[in-house]
Amino acid sequence: MNWSGWKAVSIHSFRPRTSAGASAGKADTLPERFGPGAFGFGKLAKPEQVAALDIDVRPDGTGLPAGSGTVAAGAVLFSAKCAACHGSGGTGGPNGALVVTTAVPGKRPAKVIGNYWPYATTVFDYVRRAMPFNEPGSLTNGEVYALTAFLLYSNKLIDEKTILNAKTLPAIRMPAQPSYVPDDRKGGPEIR
Structure with a gap:
């Protein structure tokens, strides 16, 4: 496998994007700060879902x-x-x-x-x-x-x-x- 073009990234280097990203404007998708493009799946938990597990x-x-x-x-x-x-x-x-x-x-x-x-x-x-x-x-x-x-x-x-x-x-x-x-x-x- 050719790894040229890849660079090491720590989890601390991820920052919320301010420009329009793949999930911008969609309240039910994960923000990109959770990973590169959030891998195209998942959604934010609603407060009542969190409360049921908390x-x-x-x-x-x-x-x-x-x-x-x-x-x-x-x-x-x-x-x-x-x-x-x-x-x-x-x-x-x-x-x-x-x-x-x-x-x-x-x-x-x-x-x-x-x-x-x-x-x-x-x-x-x-x-x-x-x-x-x-x-x-x-x-x-x-x-x-x-x-x-x-x-x-x-x-x-x-x-x-x-x-x-x-x-x-x-x-x-x-x-x-x-x-x-x-x-x-x-x-x-x-x-x-």
Whole structure:
């Protein structure tokens, strides 16, 4: 292949064009700053499309939606939608355990919600995005709160009468949280 005429370009050298380009005047195509001519396909996401995917939940509870759930409701949901992969009560199945079980001498305990996850809000976030495996994102917010309550209860982190919602969930302190240390390295990009 003849590479004459090609020149090295870094991603930082791309700038929005001010002159009329291939996508000028078309609101539904990508601006050329995303690549040379945007390769002739794609369109800008509408704000409502972005909002539907912008569902992250932070450790402090920012992003938690309205709704609530109980341990009892979560137990019913878990049996119906989760036990096939995670076993009865979350103690282990083809896709692993979610609940701390009795230690086996000479065997390292599995990393599960009750001994490894640093934030209770992460349980909600993960279940809402990725579960159940065959229908991710299909659960209502109330169902996710209920499943989260059941999982935290099964790991002996809350009692059976606890009602989880956007206020109570971030208040739960996970046993593994002190094991996680902030990245305090210097000399590069610092994220705080």
